[in-house]
Amino acid sequence: MTSNRPYHHGDLRRVLLAVAVEAIEEAGPAALSLRELARRAGVSHAAPAHHFGDKSGLLTALAVEGFELLAQAMRAAGDDLLEVGVAYVGFAVRHRAHFEVMFRPDLYRADAEEVRTARERTGALLRSGVAAVSGGPDGAGDVRRNTLAAWSIVHGFATLWLAGALPPDAGGDPQASAREVIGRLFA
Amino acid sequence: MTSNRPYHHGDLRRVLLAVAVEAIEEAGPAALSLRELARRAGVSHAAPAHHFGDKSGLLTALAVEGFELLAQAMRAAGDDLLEVGVAYVGFAVRHRAHFEVMFRPDLYRADAEEVRTARERTGALLRSGVAAVSGGPDGAGDVRRNTLAAWSIVHGFATLWLAGALPPDAGGDPQASAREVIGRLFA
DNA sequence: GATCCTAACTTGTCATTGACAAGACGACCC
DNA sequence: GGGTCGTCTTGTCAATGACAAGTTAGGATC
Numbered sequence: 001m002t003s004n005r006p007y008h009h010g011d012l013r014r015v016l017l018a019v020a021v022e023a024i025e026e027a028g029p030a031a032l033s034l035r036e037l038a039r040r041a042g043v044s045h046a047a048p049a050h051h052f053g054d055k056s057g058l059l060t061a062l063a064v065e066g067f068e069l070l071a072q073a074m075r076a077a078g079d080d081l082l083e084v085g086v087a088y089v090g091f092a093v094r095h096r097a098h099f100e101v102m103f104r105p106d107l108y109r110a111d112a113e114e115v116r117t118a119r120e121r122t123g124a125l126l127r128s129g130v131a132a133v134s135g136g137p138d139g140a141g142d143v144r145r146n147t148l149a150a151w152s153i154v155h156g157f158a159t160l161w162l163a164g165a166l167p168p169d170a171g172g173d174p175q176a177s178a179r180e181v182i183g184r185l186f187a
Numbered sequence: 188m189t190s191n192r193p194y195h196h197g198d199l200r201r202v203l204l205a206v207a208v209e210a211i212e213e214a215g216p217a218a219l220s221l222r223e224l225a226r227r228a229g230v231s232h233a234a235p236a237h238h239f240g241d242k243s244g245l246l247t248a249l250a251v252e253g254f255e256l257l258a259q260a261m262r263a264a265g266d267d268l269l270e271v272g273v274a275y276v277g278f279a280v281r282h283r284a285h286f287e288v289m290f291r292p293d294l295y296r297a298d299a300e301e302v303r304t305a306r307e308r309t310g311a312l313l314r315s316g317v318a319a320v321s322g323g324p325d326g327a328g329d330v331r332r333n334t335l336a337a338w339s340i341v342h343g344f345a346t347l348w349l350a351g352a353l354p355p356d357a358g359g360d361p362q363a364s365a366r367e368v369i370g371r372l373f374a
Numbered sequence: 375g376a377t378c379c380t381a382a383c384t385t386g387t388c389a390t391t392g393a394c395a396a397g398a399c400g401a402c403c404c
Numbered sequence: 405g406g407g408t409c410g411t412c413t414t415g416t417c418a419a420t421g422a423c424a425a426g427t428t429a430g431g432a433t434c
Contacts, residue, residue, distance in 0.1 A: 012382080028293030030217050035420060044384045046423085051382090054422070103350045106215030110351070123354070148344070148357055148364065149371040153336065156343025163290045164297070167310070170335060177335065184336040185372060199411080222391060231413045233394085238411090242392070377434085384427070391420075398413070404406095 013051045015041050017062060024097035029059070029107055059101050059108035060115060066098030067118035074125050082182055084129045085154040089178040092158035100162065103155075126151055153185055154178070200238045202228050204249060211284035216246070216294055246288050246295035247302060253285030254305035261312050269369055271316045272341040276365040279345035287349065290342075313338055340372050341365070 019040045023032055034048045034055055041047070052058035070091050077087035092099040101107060109115065130147040160166050161174045170177045206227045210219055221242055222232045239245035257278050264274035279286040288294060296302065317334040347353050348361045357364045 010382095028291075030291075030294055033420065034422095045420090046385080047383055049422070103346065103352060104215075104217075105351055107217055119352075144356065145367055145371060148353070149340065149368045152343035152347060152368055153340040153372070154343065155347055156339035156341065156345075157335070158343075159290065159346050160339060160342055164292055165290060165306075166335070169331065180332055181336045181339055184332060185340075197411095220391065221393095232391090233414080234412055236393070375434105377432105379430100379432080381430085382428080385425085387424085388422090389420105390422105391418105393417085393419105395416085396414085399411080401408105401410090403408085 012041065012043060012047060016048055016051060016058065017065065020058060020062060021095075021097040024100065029097070029101055029104065032059075034058070056108045060112055062098060063102045063108050063110075064114050064118045066095065066102040067115070067122045069095055069098060070102075071118075071122045071125055074122070074129070079129075079132060081129050081133050081150065082179065082186065084126075085150060085182040086175050086179050088154045089158045089161070090175050092162060093174050096162055099158065103159075149185060150182075153182060157181055199228065199230060199234060203235055203238060203245065204252065207245060207249060208282075208284040211287065216284075216288055216291065219246075221245070243295045247299055249285060250289045250295050250297075251301050251305045253282065253289040254302070254309045256282055256285060257289075258305075258309040258312055261309070261316070266316075266319060268316050268320050268337065269366065269373065271313075272337060272369040273362050273366050275341045276345045276348070277362050279349060280361050283349055286345065290346075336372060337369075340369060344368055 016037055019037050020032065023036060023040070032055070035045045037058075038045045038047050048058060052061060070088070073087045073091040074084050077083045127143065127147050130150055131143045134142050134146045157174075157178050161170070166177075203224055206224050207219065210223060210227070219242070221235045224245075225232045225234050228234070235245060239248060257275070260274045260278040261271050264270045314330065314334050317337055318330045321330050321333050344361075344365050348357070348364075353364075
């Protein structure tokens, strides 16, 4: 057990995050165990602590990564607000581990500087998307309310889908269902 | 430490649930410890297991109670769908511990019979509320989509508020903000 | 190319926890 | 007043998170 694996893993931080995503997808963030991650990565039980300090440190890193991935997914969706919303749902479905951690601030250090900037960057993206379509008369107030409405409907759909709370007829293709539902907001 | 407390607590099950709500409100469901609950209730560390089997058993009971309380709150809101939505948000805010557990199926036995019936009862209430206002032409399809949209926006708002993800200007009175946002869906 | 320096990782340990087994207690019934 | 069963306790075990102290090697400096 001692031999051919090099002492310095070289990429352990990244591997641990990847393995954490796997584990969370299998059993949820509550069941996450640092020692289990170490086992999957093939390192000693204390190795994760070196890179992340403690469990919440690891989840903090995951949350930051999540907000960055989400911003990226939203940017890739283009200028159509409807498609940005669909991309939000798509992100939640494809990166459910990240998503579940991001909006569970009791699991990590939500007040950490890196988290706040990552989250703020993503939020600004959403607001500007809403502002682009809210050409109504009373600008600012409308944008605020419309942002809240758009974010709520998209986030709610994603959350309910992940929780398995939706009736089976919405389950097949979440992105298609989401498109219908979000469209309802613009009708 | 041995004396005046009676051996049979008499109401332990209910007390444990109440104490669990307190603990979850303080530190989130992830940090919940059965032994800590026992300490707060003034009983031995194994007493909770007798009533709930294990941790997920306790959370299952909490979830069932939560779905019942939610149904009750929605019924009390009357026939106006907007007010039902506001009541949904109000429930989430006032019973955040229940709410947070209810939609985290990895924490409890979501497939338990009691859970499924309680959840189904609540879902039916929502659907009938939506059906009452969806007087449109193609009945069933519209009701399905409108239910999903209404539930999503309300659930999303509640979830984001609980996660502390909303910008501060939405924080003051969540129910008032929710009313604005939900109104946006009917405009 | 020897030395040092520091980041990366390991071994060892402790308090806490969830789960289980076995036993003590007492309310209720006949 | 003797059983009986649900309620609660004591005792224990493996697993976990956190921390302390030691080990290894990559790379800079001379």
